[in-house]
Amino acid sequence: MTDFLGYQERDSIVHRLNATSKLLAFLLLTVAGILSFDIRFLLLLTAFAGLLLVLSKISWQSIRILVYLTVVFALLNLILIYVFAPQYGVELYQTKTVLIGSGDYALTSQQLFYELLVLLKYCFSVPLSLAFLLTTQPSQLAAGLNRIGVSYKVAYAFSLTLRYLPTVQNEFQTTRKVQEARGFALGKKASLAKKVVASTRLLLALAFSTLEKVETISDAMALRRFGKKKKRTWYYSQPWRVGDWFTLAVAILLLLLALFLVSVDGGRFWNPFV
Amino acid sequence: MVETAIQLKDLSFRYHSQAEETLKNLNTTIKKGSKTLVLGPSGSGKSTLISLINGLVTDKDGEISGTLTIDGQDQQAGDAFERSLAVGTILQDTDRQFVGLTVAEDIGFVLENEAVPVRQLRAAVKRMAERLELTALLPLGPESLSGGQKQRVAMAGVLVGDSPILVLDEPLASLDPKTGQQILETIDQLHQEGITIIMVEHRLDEVLRQGVDQVLVLQDGEFVFDGQTADLLKEPAFHDWQLAQPAYLSWIENSGYPLAQLENRQDVDRVTGPGLAEALEKLGQSEAATSIAKVGDDEALSVSNLSYAYGDRQILKNLSFRIERNRWLALIGENGSGKSTLARILAGFLPIQTGSILATDAGSPAGERIDFADLTLSEQAQYVGYVSQNPNEMLIGLSVFDEVATGLRLRNVPEQIIEEKVFFALKKANLYPYRNWQSQSLSFGQKRRLSVLAVAILEPAVLILDEPTAGQDDVSAKGLLEYLSILRQDGIALVTVTHDMALIEKWADQVLSFVDGQLSEKMRPAELFQSKSLLKETALITPSDQILRERLLKGVSHD
Numbered sequence A: 001m002t003d004f005l006g007y008q009e010r011d012s013i014v015h016r017l018n019a020t021s022k023l024l025a026f027l028l029l030t031v032a033g034i035l036s037f038d039i040r041f042l043l044l045l046t047a048f049a050g051l052l053l054v055l056s057k058i059s060w061q062s063i064r065i066l067v068y069l070t071v072v073f074a075l076l077n078l079i080l081i082y083v084f085a086p087q088y089g090v091e092l093y094q095t096k097t098v099l100i101g102s103g104d105y106a107l108t109s110q111q112l113f114y115e116l117l118v119l120l121k122y123c124f125s126v127p128l129s130l131a132f133l134l135t136t137q138p139s140q141l142a143a144g145l146n147r148i149g150v151s152y153k154v155a156y157a158f159s160l161t162l163r164y165l166p167t168v169q170n171e172f173q174t175t176r177k178v179q180e181a182r183g184f185a186l187g188k189k190a191s192l193a194k195k196v197v198a199s200t201r202l203l204l205a206l207a208f209s210t211l212e213k214v215e216t217i218s219d220a221m222a223l224r225r226f227g228k229k230k231k232r233t234w235y236y237s238q239p240w241r242v243g244d245w246f247t248l249a250v251a252i253l254l255l256l257l258a259l260f261l262v263s264v265d266g267g268r269f270w271n272p273f274v
Numbered sequence B: 001m002v003e004t005a006i007q008l009k010d011l012s013f014r015y016h017s018q019a020e021e022t023l024k025n026l027n028t029t030i031k032k033g034s035k036t037l038v039l040g041p042s043g044s045g046k047s048t049l050i051s052l053i054n055g056l057v058t059d060k061d062g063e064i065s066g067t068l069t070i071d072g073q074d075q076q077a078g079d080a081f082e083r084s085l086a087v088g089t090i091l092q093d094t095d096r097q098f099v100g101l102t103v104a105e106d107i108g109f110v111l112e113n114e115a116v117p118v119r120q121l122r123a124a125v126k127r128m129a130e131r132l133e134l135t136a137l138l139p140l141g142p143e144s145l146s147g148g149q150k151q152r153v154a155m156a157g158v159l160v161g162d163s164p165i166l167v168l169d170e171p172l173a174s175l176d177p178k179t180g181q182q183i184l185e186t187i188d189q190l191h192q193e194g195i196t197i198i199m200v201e202h203r204l205d206e207v208l209r210q211g212v213d214q215v216l217v218l219q220d221g222e223f224v225f226d227g228q229t230a231d232l233l234k235e236p237a238f239h240d241w242q243l244a245q246p247a248y249l250s251w252i253e254n255s256g257y258p259l260a261q262l263e264n265r266q267d268v269d270r271v272t273g274p275g276l277a278e279a280l281e282k283l284g285q286s287e288a289a290t291s292i293a294k295v296g297d298d299e300a301l302s303v304s305n306l307s308y309a310y311g312d313r314q315i316l317k318n319l320s321f322r323i324e325r326n327r328w329l330a331l332i333g334e335n336g337s338g339k340s341t342l343a344r345i346l347a348g349f350l351p352i353q354t355g356s357i358l359a360t361d362a363g364s365p366a367g368e369r370i371d372f373a374d375l376t377l378s379e380q381a382q383y384v385g386y387v388s389q390n391p392n393e394m395l396i397g398l399s400v401f402d403e404v405a406t407g408l409r410l411r412n413v414p415e416q417i418i419e420e421k422v423f424f425a426l427k428k429a430n431l432y433p434y435r436n437w438q439s440q441s442l443s444f445g446q447k448r449r450l451s452v453l454a455v456a457i458l459e460p461a462v463l464i465l466d467e468p469t470a471g472q473d474d475v476s477a478k479g480l481l482e483y484l485s486i487l488r489q490d491g492i493a494l495v496t497v498t499h500d501m502a503l504i505e506k507w508a509d510q511v512l513s514f515v516d517g518q519l520s521e522k523m524r525p526a527e528l529f530q531s532k533s534l535l536k537e538t539a540l541i542t543p544s545d546q547i548l549r550e551r552l553l554k555g556v557s558h559d
Helices: A019-035 A039-055 A060-084 A088-093 A109-133 A138-147 A152-182 A192-223 A242-265 B046-054 B080-086 B103-107 B109-113 B118-131 B147-159 B177-192 B204-208 B229-234 B236-241 B247-254 B276-290 B339-346 B400-409 B415-428 B444-456 B474-489 B501-506 B525-530 B532-537 B544-552
Strands: A098-100 B004-015 B023-031 B035-039 B062-070 B087-090 B165-169 B196-200 B214-219 B222-227 B299-310 B313-324 B328-333 B354-360 B369-371 B384-387 B462-466 B493-497 B510-515
Touching (some): A019 A109, A039 A109, A039 A242, A088 A109, A138 A152, A152 A192, A152 B384, A192 B080, B004 B046, B023 B046, B023 B196, B023 B214, B023 B222, B035 B046, B035 B177, B035 B204, B046 B062, B046 B087, B046 B196, B080 B087, B087 B147, B103 B118, B103 B147, B109 B147, B118 B147, B147 B165, B177 B196, B177 B204, B214 B229, B222 B229, B222 B236, B229 B236, B247 B276, B247 B501, B276 B544, B299 B339, B313 B339, B313 B354, B313 B493, B328 B339, B328 B474, B328 B501, B339 B384, B339 B493, B384 B444, B400 B415, B400 B444, B415 B444, B415 B474, B444 B462, B444 B474, B462 B474, B501 B525, B510 B525, B510 B532
Parallel strands (some): B087 B165, B328 B493, B328 B510
Antiparallel strands (some): B004 B023, B214 B222, B299 B313, B299 B354
16 A cells, blocks of 8 residues: 555655744645635746645656546536536626627636636645645654644644554454455445445444554553653754745745735736726 | 562552452562563453553552552652653553654654753664664654564663663564564563563463563462462462463473473473483374374365465465365464465455465365355355454454354344354353453453454354464463364364464464465474474474473484
8 A cells, every 4th residue: 555645755855844844834825825816826826836846856656646636626626617607707807708609608718717717726736735745754744733832742643643544544444354254234235224334333343443542552652751741852853944944934925925916906816807 | 789679568459440459469579680570361460560560550540558669669659650760661562552653753752752852862762773773773664664673662662761670561472483582582681781671471481481580470469479480380280370381391291290300490401300301202102193183184275376466576476275174274474474465365355366266165065166256255254264363353342242143143044043153152262251241341362262253153164363372361372272173173174374383283283384475385283393494484483392302302303
């Protein structure tokens, strides 16, 4: 099993950044990207996110499937927007330029332009998330969360979840097979109702064994003094470098730019049709 | 001057939730820098004793009377945090106590929690890794470590906290004998360095090869023995305490030779006694006469040209063999040799990539064969049952009775017959008194037995068990093995994937050994134990009775 969306160890500029600065920049840029519907800004953001992904040296092979899935999902989304709200662009931009067809489903440049904006939101958010998630080691992330004020217990719980996810996953796979062999209807031939009953049992069993696991783990942690002090240090904590100030500055500037554009455009949408 | 590490004076403990005391009037002294072994069957109070020592159980959990002195200080109060300064604990489940994402982070965990500055923290981790030969593993996660490596990481993670006393709860439970010996050597190294070691372990035979200073035997919450190994082994009550006798002593005892006449009886390499060799030789001759018992060889399953690969990695290479009814087959091999993969393919949990598996239909007189490629998982389960090593994967939180009955109910067996069958099986496996309990509230050993029943009750032609005896005390293991041998007499073919040498030696009829994805010829257990090279390749060690045999009755080895 390849770990989907897991940390990939590489040596790159993005990897070397402090997890805290990366996390903050990621949050700021995401807010900016959600806020703005100005195509000029979104293009800039997309280019920036793309650049980050290239800089992070993530192989195309490892993200290929995810990108394909996103493309399919984005296209579906675009088609559905057109099906349910074919004239939404016209409403937004208060003009109507029909390209082909007539009536409700007439294709307008305004609608095309709006859908292009939606597509751009995918185009910046997916590379940005990948460049963040795949280059940040979970422990560094936990240390980063702790640094921006999240309690270290919460932060550690987060990285611990990632640590035990594969174990729980494997256990679930075997449990499933065992129960199917026992005669529980989980295979392809079983009816939906039977599947639901059997799956519920399975999930309950998994919950029980996970709780038991959590108990042992928390014992093991207490025996090694987790929670004894108000503060803790992190083996994987990273120094704060010039690059981190730079990253943070770029992210803040971009967010300010987005806010500035909102005030200049008189709203979140920039209207090229007037 | 010898100082005291731990002293118990009239120590008793009763959990709030229980009417009876779990520990009763315990008195003992454990010296600083000594190595102590705690023995006793499941439920004798070993875990509670350890938890009292390491502070996981305190007066919040129950009533403590008497005194527990650690390092000269009365430790009635105090929690796990403070106690861990004096006592470092390694839990039985090394996977769950691996809390870091990598070896480095896990070793440094205590120091992180002590808020030690990062530079010092990293230096300390580096030093500790060098001490326990873990440097190359520092950046790796737990998924890429072997059981023995995880055990060493766990030790490093505790030792880095500088606790002078180290408590180990069944350190060998999930290890093969070869790795077990390596871990015992590491423990011995720490002992030499002056650390006080307290170890709970069932595998007495293997522990004795490195020796211990003091043995404590717990029985129903009381110490019934406190002394040296040599005295323990000649105790008349030894068998009453349900402990696993070292194989070489069982052999001597079987010959009728009085144990009291032995010298150095705690050491297989030095044990002697007047007329011992003669007595053993006589027994050997009578054994040879009776061991050629004929067993039927009806084929239950035949595997031909089976290969399997995970991606580019070839795990199984063109295997062909037969599994026969009424036979007990032990599948052995180093971790990662492919034996578990084979077991999972036979059980239908992994697909057949190339080759074929055919089951013989016992019902048809012509011995018709059924191809597994055509069966669903639940159909295949009627031919092959699989019992995983982890009982949590097998049980789903029903009552003990229902866990066993479910498979029958799902196959529409009348309730009256179900009750009869399930009660019979529960009695055989010593689980009858617990039939109305929830499966989750059973002990680990009980859960293991229950998960065997849940599969065996369907009477598959072949029953595959992954390490059935791991982590169980002698009585539980024997109970389970006896139940299995009844199943075998009834016609089931047993396949156990195992490292348990006693199981292989005393219970199995045939051994198939896995080396690099390929199988050896089938052989008898005795042949395996005479082949030093094969033992090495399959991560086993020479059993202690074989060591004695080679020393006293010369010319037996074939290597």
